[in-house]
Amino acid sequence: MPVFFEFLLIACLIYLWESALWLPKQGIALRRGWFGKKWRVIPAGRLLATRELGLVPMLPIPPDLRLLPCPGFPLVSHDSGKIFIETTAGGFLETSANCWYDFRLETHHLSVDYLSVRCQSPRLTELLREGKNLGLDPHKAIRRAWNLALSPARAKREMKRWSIVSRPLRFYGPILACGFFAAIPTAYLTLGPMAALWLAAWLWCLMIATAIHLLWLGKNVFPSARSEFRQDAFLSVLIPFHAMRALELASVHVFAQTHPAGVLVTVGEINHPWLRGFARRLLHPRPSNLGDLALSETALPSLKLILDKRSFALKQFDHAPDRSNDLEAVAYCPRCHGMFLSGTETCSDCGGLALRGFQ
Numbered sequence: 001m002p003v004f005f006e007f008l009l010i011a012c013l014i015y016l017w018e019s020a021l022w023l024p025k026q027g028i029a030l031r032r033g034w035f036g037k038k039w040r041v042i043p044a045g046r047l048l049a050t051r052e053l054g055l056v057p058m059l060p061i062p063p064d065l066r067l068l069p070c071p072g073f074p075l076v077s078h079d080s081g082k083i084f085i086e087t088t089a090g091g092f093l094e095t096s097a098n099c100w101y102d103f104r105l106e107t108h109h110l111s112v113d114y115l116s117v118r119c120q121s122p123r124l125t126e127l128l129r130e131g132k133n134l135g136l137d138p139h140k141a142i143r144r145a146w147n148l149a150l151s152p153a154r155a156k157r158e159m160k161r162w163s164i165v166s167r168p169l170r171f172y173g174p175i176l177a178c179g180f181f182a183a184i185p186t187a188y189l190t191l192g193p194m195a196a197l198w199l200a201a202w203l204w205c206l207m208i209a210t211a212i213h214l215l216w217l218g219k220n221v222f223p224s225a226r227s228e229f230r231q232d233a234f235l236s237v238l239i240p241f242h243a244m245r246a247l248e249l250a251s252v253h254v255f256a257q258t259h260p261a262g263v264l265v266t267v268g269e270i271n272h273p274w275l276r277g278f279a280r281r282l283l284h285p286r287p288s289n290l291g292d293l294a295l296s297e298t299a300l301p302s303l304k305l306i307l308d309k310r311s312f313a314l315k316q317f318d319h320a321p322d323r324s325n326d327l328e329a330v331a332y333c334p335r336c337h338g339m340f341l342s343g344t345e346t347c348s349d350c351g352g353l354a355l356r357g358f359q
């Protein structure tokens with residue numbers, strides 16, 4: 001294989017590596033495709049995962065404009081004041097924390113007591129820091145963080161702000177991709193090496209412009225993730241493929257304080273299957289599972305409020321599943337919508353939750 005094509009193959013592999021978001025395993029991303037109208041939920045790590053992080057692939061050709069990595073908030077609090085932390089498997093573990101001395105708000109981790117969870121961005125821990133600075137105790141600060149994360153008005157503001165401040169990156173990425181994968185090889189094969197070098201130099205100026213824009217975003221728009229934006233800017237100057245995906249890579253910080261439920265309500269997807277499933281988890285916590293109960297107590301009032309404002313009753317999510325493919329089923333689990341034949345009274349997948357009969 002000629003050296004030129006070997007180089008192109010390696011370039012494609014590096015580009016694919018850069019076309020991946022690594023999110024905390026418990027996180028998800030929402031995406032609307034180029035031509036689709038529906039929002040899809042992509043769990044982190046369905047294709048590839050490490051101990052803490054899961055991969056979310058981007059669409060191969062930039063820009064992947066409607067990719068929103070929204071993690072949710074990894075702490076919940078029980079009405080008794082007990083605090084629970086999310087695990088990589090998605091459940092919640094009890095901590096013995098009761099004051100701010102038990103919390104460590106690090107750049108990539110949030111540690112409570114002796115337990116720790118990976119954070120998508122420093123902006124996530126900023127929500128807690130704000131609560132602490134307002135003089136709230138951890139219990140109230142967690143409830144405040146959930147209120148803010150679930151707010152559709154806030155999600156709408158974040159989406160609008162990102163659409164305005166990221167505008168140049170929407171053009172730089174596709175131009176860089178076309179330049180490196182199409183224009184440079186064409187110039188090399190038809191006009192010779194010097195033409196390809198001049199074109200590469202011009203594209204490098206575009207990479208520098210991408211880096212300058214990232215530095216500006218970190219300094220002026222998302223100051224709590226400033227060092228992350230600085231790191232992305234540095235890599236964008238050196239690695240063309242990083243600059244091509246700068247828009248999507250930066251979105252990890254942009255939507256770190258936004259819950260998927262807030263986004264789905266904002267974009268008018270109140271009846272989205274993921275949102276219905278999330279609401280059922282809140283309405284039907286697993287018996288004897290204090291973590292589930294704490295999640296329900298923390299998030300349910302805010303979710304109810306935002307749905308009430310849109311004249312949508314939370315009870316509409318609490319319906320029976322469609323049993324047209326399983327006519328022999330006589331009961332269903334109100335949480336996971338598993339269907340059962342007669343003789344079963346509880347759902348073993350949901351910790352022994354009592355079943356409901358079909359009407």
Ligand SMILES: [Zn+2]
Pocket residue numbers: 333334335336337338347348349350353
């Ligand atoms: Zn179940």
